[in-house]
Amino acid sequence: MTFTEQHERRIPQRTIPRLSHYYRALLESREVQLISSETIAELTGYTAAQVRRDLAYFGQFGTPGRGYSVEDLKKVLLQILGIDHQWNVALIGMGNLGLALLRYRGFHEQGFNIIAGFDNDPRKVGQMIEGVKVHQMDELAEYAKRDQIRMAVVTVPASAAQAVVDQLVGVGVKAILNFAPVRLQVPGGVKIHNIDLAIELERLSFLAIHK
């Protein structure tokens, strides 16, 4: 049971976070052998038709009228989302947001293992926070190599973010979650996903005023 590259190419962006929700529904559900699209829909708040459409992108692994194999579906979703293995993650910027992310248990549960923290504040360097050691930025190359760090979360101020991202790219990081409210340049082959909190509030504001 696997999925093909061919299927994968047509996946709309908005399907991806729904896959994460479906995976969580499988973990929550009491079904052990088969699960219907209706049950997944009920647990996630999407429609059964949406569930079927999203999962159809990845090939045939449901039996019409009977449902999906829970075990197969779990395995395929983990594989699709790239969380069938651990990611070693560097956290850059140990301010309040950095600390909040470090204490956020959800990351570790999903296979995102924050393995090292980096900050240039001498009061923070050398500290051990939630079991994670804080290093100076100029030690990044050393630890990225030693711990095979391929993912990073960036919570530094906007003015410092591009320099940090350049350093990350330089040491082989391939995936960056950026919270700095600024547009950053990365070369092809490196993926960056931005969360701009003010823009998220504006989206909410838009939804609230447009019934």
Next chain:
Amino acid sequence: MTFTEQHERRIPQRTIPRLSHYYRALLESREVQLISSETIAELTGYTAAQVRRDLAYFGQFGTPGRGYSVEDLKKVLLQILGIDHQWNVALIGMGNLGLALLRYRGFHEQGFNIIAGFDNDPRKVGQMIEGVKVHQMDELAEYAKRDQIRMAVVTVPASAAQAVVDQLVGVGVKAILNFAPVRLQVPGGVKIHNIDLAIELERLSFLAIHK
């Protein structure tokens, strides 16, 4: 210069955060009278065609070949995004993430005014943090009424989130930005926008493994 409800209905979800970026581009740009879709595209990283398509949802306010009036476009974008007035915002949960959001200057700059903090930890209640007083949750109704709070940001643990959201709805809050990794129920007329940080990392992981 305004936009009509009729136009607004067809707006795709993904257009909304782009509007936020266009607005930022107008603030950044040196153009004072007219700005072309090409300049907006250059400043935001979208294509000029995308810019024109997105702005066309809100009516005719560009002149073909000449560009958009900077002043009109700013005004319309503020209005569309619902940030042509201040929002008084309550912050529920004063842990690390709450503190990070409180210190985040981008909110205030865009008209989101965090006016009160709430937490049930007796060590936090009564404190003044970044100019914002921390209250007990049972004082919510009082302050929501006094300060006309219609928006809230929720950073409490998943297990407490539904009870908090019920309280917020009860005191007239209409828009909630939720960081608790749990699906919450709100009645019609109340908008909730969820940011689940583990799901954002999974989206990044997906992007990183699928070239």
